[in-house]
Amino acid sequence: MSNVLVIAEHEHGHLRKVNWSVLSFAKKAAAITGGEVIVALLGAGLGDAAKQVAQFDVAKVIVVDDSTLENYLTGEFASAVAGVAENADARIVCTVASLRGKDFMPRVAVKLEAGMISDVMDVMEEDDELLFKRPVWSGKLTEVLQATTDIICATVRHTEFDAMEPTGAGAEIEAGSPDIEGDGAEFVSFDAIISERPELSDANVIIAGGRGMKSREGFAQLEAFADLFGGAVGATRAAVDSGMCPNDWQIGQTGKVVAPDLYFAIAISGAIQHLAGMKGSKTIIAINKDPEAPIFQVADYGLVGDAFKILPELHAAVKAAKG
Numbered sequence: 001m002s003n004v005l006v007i008a009e010h011e012h013g014h015l016r017k018v019n020w021s022v023l024s025f026a027k028k029a030a031a032i033t034g035g036e037v038i039v040a041l042l043g044a045g046l047g048d049a050a051k052q053v054a055q056f057d058v059a060k061v062i063v064v065d066d067s068t069l070e071n072y073l074t075g076e077f078a079s080a081v082a083g084v085a086e087n088a089d090a091r092i093v094c095t096v097a098s099l100r101g102k103d104f105m106p107r108v109a110v111k112l113e114a115g116m117i118s119d120v121m122d123v124m125e126e127d128d129e130l131l132f133k134r135p136v137w138s139g140k141l142t143e144v145l146q147a148t149t150d151i152i153c154a155t156v157r158h159t160e161f162d163a164m165e166p167t168g169a170g171a172e173i174e175a176g177s178p179d180i181e182g183d184g185a186e187f188v189s190f191d192a193i194i195s196e197r198p199e200l201s202d203a204n205v206i207i208a209g210g211r212g213m214k215s216r217e218g219f220a221q222l223e224a225f226a227d228l229f230g231g232a233v234g235a236t237r238a239a240v241d242s243g244m245c246p247n248d249w250q251i252g253q254t255g256k257v258v259a260p261d262l263y264f265a266i267a268i269s270g271a272i273q274h275l276a277g278m279k280g281s282k283t284i285i286a287i288n289k290d291p292e293a294p295i296f297q298v299a300d301y302g303l304v305g306d307a308f309k310i311l312p313e314l315h316a317a318v319k320a321a322k323g
């Protein structure tokens, strides 16, 4: 048992960019376990997605194309993943540390009698032991865990690994047909939030606002600014809780973890629970009227002043620069 099985995340066949970072983790892990990287795609109508994954340097792509998996249900999905893992000689079964990954992977661990490690930031070997690094206390500390079970299930922080580039390798695509058993839940409907903007975890530029943006209208200014970059809009929990924006915009310990190329933190104090979700961003620009705000400690560039004065000026300057 030495392979690393990656469960690729997709939305009705549209693969998320975060998968390519999980592949980098898997490659590193497989170099330690001495196995191969195998990717599993589970859902319905996955032909094109499978071809896309096969372009990466992986040993095999297993496709479980089954109508019972068309709409995500935890029980069915976890049972299918466990079935695939049993046949894949997997030492590590992993996926991205997203809401969905964190939902199904612990159940897979129960089924496989495997250890479960969430939010993995690194994998290494010491004295022939397989070790995993993960954050604790909102990222203030990191702990190193030793794998003591035959199989390890893991969710991986995509922000800690560079995205793997496709090589055009043309990996083998194989059909999988595990037994799929539900847990009694039934799919009723899914109200998708339709947005032209990229998903937060996939965005290269994020414009995030905090309580200091004061209202929905304040956030509308951030949205218009984000559109100049083709970026996504994020928020603090304080902004979400006070109804200025939807809760799927929340970034942080209890929200999404992101690491875009450019992160604007506008009227955000920089509480540790917020930093836990964004401090891996490549360049951070903070705007805050309080020069002592903790956000300036992680910012690459800081503008001290009133966001409602600075933002329109920045907006106009970026627009002019873009022509």
Ligand SMILES: Cc1cc2nc3c(=O)[nH]c(=O)nc-3n(C[C@H](O)[C@H](O)[C@H](O)COP(=O)(O)OP(=O)(O)OC[C@H]3O[C@@H](n4cnc5c(N)ncnc54)[C@H](O)[C@@H]3O)c2cc1C
Pocket (backbone or CB within 6 Å): 209, 210, 211, 212, 213, 235, 236, 237, 238, 239, 250, 251, 252, 253, 254, 255, 256, 266, 267, 268, 269, 270, 271, 272, 273, 274, 277, 287, 288, 289, 290, 293, 305, 306, 307, 308
């Ligand atoms: C268990 C737990 C989990 C949590 N999870 C999260 C999480 O996932 N994400 C998260 O974000 N928080 C989380 N929090 C909440 C977190 O502790 C903070 O309360 C929150 O991040 C603060 O949000 P804020 O920066 O918008 O608000 P505040 O801390 O109130 O800061 C507002 C900032 O705006 C500035 N400001 C005000 N007006 C202007 C202006 N006109 N121009 C410029 N600057 C201005 C102020 O100077 C201030 O720095 C969590 C808390 C707990 C206990």
